[in-house]
Amino acid sequence: MANLNSIKSIGWKGLFFLIILGLTAPVLAIDERDLCSDPEKVFIFAEHLYEIQDYLNAIREYRRMIFLAPCHPLSKKAKLKIGFAYKKDEKWDEAIASFQKVADEYLGQEEGKTASFELGETVFLQRDYDKAIKFYRAFLKSYPTDEFVPEARFKLAWAYLYNKDYLVARGELEQIGPSTDYSITAKGLSQDIGQISDLPQRSPRLAGILSAIVPGSGQIYAGKVGNGVVALIINGLFIAAAIQAFDNDNDIWGGIISLIEIGWYGGNIFGGIASAHQYNRRIRDNYIEKLREKYKMEPTARNPQGEKVFGLAVITFRF
Structure with a gap:
């Protein structure tokens, strides 16, 4: 009587659902156990996640596969693919650590x-x-x-x-x-x-000498015409102001202006030398950039399965 009341309380539809669940639960449990116990299926799932660029979850599945079957032949490949996943995800430190571990272990x-x-x-x-x-x-x-x-x-x-x-x-x-x-x-x-x-060069020594003779000329020589003209004008104004102050017997102001001009004059010489170095560096960097365009290197080709995970870079020429 109690059992009949229980059936009535859940209803016949609820009873039918419980019967179906009871019949299918063992099958579902078997499928789940089969997935967890089959490292190859885990690896295939990890590869799928890698291909759709879900690198974080791919790494988790690679690690699960390694945990389930550390001696499986795919375990070595899974460890390697963890490094690639980190690299693709631009997690550089983690990628380096992963690759280093595989390089040492194998x-x-x-x-x-x-x-x-x-x-x-x-x-x-x-x-x-x-x-x-x-x-x-x-x-x-x-x-x-x-x-x-x-x-x-x-x-x-x-x-x-x-x-x-x-x-x-x-x-x-x-x-x-x-x-x-x-x-x-x-x-x-x-x-x-x-x-x-x-390549054309500018002598830093010559730039310094020119700046010492005529303020700003070293920078003009190194290609910085605007900076050179400004340096010439500023130094010229300070020199003219100092001379006028001394001519008017205002030695204190003349001395103060002269001290300021010494700083500007020294900076002008340093600026000329630095401009020559910058000119040389810019010429070299532009030339190397042209070489990079001429010998264009594309990322190393790898197949989706990762079986040959590095190969020859694709190189084209631009003239």
Whole structure:
């Protein structure tokens, strides 16, 4: 009687729902357990999240896969893809830490090689060329005969070029063999780097001397005509004011104005020297920018599955 009252209280529709739930719950439980116990399915889901650029959740799924099956063959790839996900998400420190861990753990293996190379790539994107040099050097040391050594040397040369270390940059390019995909490009870039010494220059010493003789002339010589004219006018006015003060026997004002003029005069000389350095730097930077446009490097191509996670950069020429 109590059971009948219970059925009446929930209604026949509610009873039907409970029966259906009871029949399907075991099946649902089996599917859920199957998903949790199958690391390959977790990895496939992580790859899907990676492809739709949901990098944070992709990282979580890669880590879940590693936790479920740390000895699974896909575990190494999952660890590597965590680094790529951080890199794609521009979380540079996390990407570097992930790649470094894989590079150390799988030294001499495909995943370790890729991670070692990606360390250089990641900091290169950050324009931290000192670190890029360090990581590319480490890659070359660990994998000296690898097929991607020419690419590493080519990018190492660019890192040195951006650091204004032109001789070393040319030295790296000259070590790229003649039978590689980078041989023609490396030869052309090396020749172009050699022309940096022939670029028009302004002598900082001469600029300082000119400014000492005629205030503002050093800046005009270095291409800053407006600054030079202003410096000439200001110094001329102070000199004229000081002379007039002394001519009027106003030695105190003449002395004060002279002291102020000494400061302006010294600043004018320093400005001439600095302008020459800025001129030279601007000419070099513009030339390097033209080289970057001429030897355009696109991001390294990788397939969606990440099976070959780095390859030769795409290089085009613009003349």
